[in-house]
Amino acid sequence: MNILFLCHRIPYPPNKGDKIRSYNEIIFLSQKHKIYLGTTLDEKSDKNYTPELEKYCEEVFAVHFKRRWRLSKSLLSNKPFSVSNFYDKRLQAYVDRVLKNNKIDIIFCFCSSMAEYVYQSPAFKNDDISKIKMVMDYVDLDSDKWRQYSEYTKFPKNIIYRIEQKRLLEYEKKINEIFNHSVFVSEREVNVFKRWYPEAKNIKVIQNGVDSEFFSSDPGTFTSMEEADDSSFKLIFTGVMDYFANEDGVKWFCRDILKKIKSDIPNVEFYIVGNRPTKRVQKLSKVDGVFVTGYVEDIRPYYVKADVCVIPLRIARGLQNKVLEAMSMGKAVVATSNASEGIICENNSDIIIANDAESFAREVIDLLRNENKRKDIGNSAYQNIRTNYKWETNLATFEELFGKYTE
Known part of the structure; x- marks a missing residue:
């Protein structure tokens, strides 16, 4: 089948949650289908990644544009800011051309914002799209993310976030009414959506996976973190550090949690590992025992050296890949309910x-005082990932959905 795959951010490199999922979806779907990929670029230099995607796609169309004026324009409309943030007329022209010149069987939208390209297409407006099946991978329920943001920010941001939450929820409802299938990454997302929209229909949960061969503690697969001080206990948090939820989490940990740990065990180091740390995150390196690494070429050596992986997220949506990766590395993880909810796991076991x-x-x-407990938790987590989080197995559900369209 021919699939028009619309993605809000270029799905490469797979170095953050949404890109990990979209990249693996493209790899999986390309095994049996032709993919026409339309996407946006955060940076002009991201254009350099398109050859990697061309290995799996019939076509790749990627466009870069400045988003700030689009956001200000959306204030005067009733559309969600998120929709304006990812909409561009050049990408719309590509979508229109593909729908006109190719026999597209499925329109696959990754992220609710990409539905706008369907709504604005002549094929949709002229009702020429009725034979094309439409699948929306919401991944997370973004409207609930903005609700959470509004609870942890002050005026005027909290007002803007509340407006976005209300607008986006209505947009998400419309998608569910029009698209043939709505996919979410976890049952938690589904439960929240149904609580706000009891009429929701045709919903499927498709979990993420983990590349367990890559995220393995086998020391032969990567260079060790030799500069680390082995005389200290090491805690680690990983993630893109200009993401508000990650920033809030590490600030909370450094302010309210780390000092309690160090009062009991002074020789503890906390590593914040991830790209694009904000100035507020960088300032945390002034706290005794805190290290902010910024971008690292390979995150696995930090996992290996970590005694415990901490995921202190007060704000979280969907399924946290950082938890899955740490578990795959056989590490003991301490996480909030928000960070762990949606993951197949058992408290005090894995x-x-x-x-x-x-x-x-x-x-x-x-955990720091009990090495055997750390190992038991880590070993159980390791087995859990290899049982429940294989990309091929989890993404096969898409083929079940697509199979219905060929009957």
């Missing part, structure tokens, strides 16, 4: 869950 500063610190201290 993960430790703690939601307030006091209990979070206490659980980390307990």
Whole structure:
């Protein structure tokens, strides 16, 4: 079948949550189908990544544009800011051309914002699209993300985020009404959506996977982190560090949790590992025992050296790949419910869950003092990932959906 795959950000390199999922979807779908990829670029230099995607796609059309004026324009309309943020007329022209000149069987949208390219196409407006099946991979319920943001920010941002939450929820409802299938990454997303929209229909959960061969603790697969001080316990947090939820999480950890841990175990180091740390995150390196690495070529050596991986997210949506990667590396993980919800796991078996500063610190201290418990938790996590989080197995559900369209 021919698939028009619309993605809000270029799905390469697979170095953050949404790109990991979209990249693996493209690899999987390309095995049996022709893919016409339309996407946007965060940076002009991201154009250099298109050859990697051309290995799997019949066509790749990627466009870069400045988003700021689009956001200000959307304030005067009723459309969600997210939709304006990812809409460009050149990409619309590509979508229109592909729909006109090719026999497209499926339109696959990755992220709710990409539905606008369907709505604005002549094929949709003229009802020439009725024979094309449409699948929306919401991944996360973005409207709920903006609700959470509004609860952790001050005026005027909290007002803007609340407006976006309301607008985007209505947009998400419309998508569910019009598209043939709505896909989410976890049951949690589905439950929240149905709570706000009981009429929701044709919903499917398709979980992420993990490249467990890559995220393996086998020391022969990568260079070790030799400069680390082995006399200290090491805690690690990984993620793109200009993402608000990650920034909030590490700030909370450094402010309210780390000092409780160090009062009991002074020789503890906390590594914040990830690209694009904001100035607020960079300032955390002034805290005793905190290291902000910025971009690293390979994250695995940091996982290997870590005694415990901490995921102190107060704001979270979807399924946290950082949790899955740490578990795949055989590491003991302490996470909030927000960070772990949606993941197949059992508290005190293959993960430790703690939601307030006091209990979070206490659980980390307990693991640092108990090497056997750390190993048991890590080994259980390792087996969990290899049982439940294989990309090929989880993404095969898309073929089940597509199979219905050929009957």
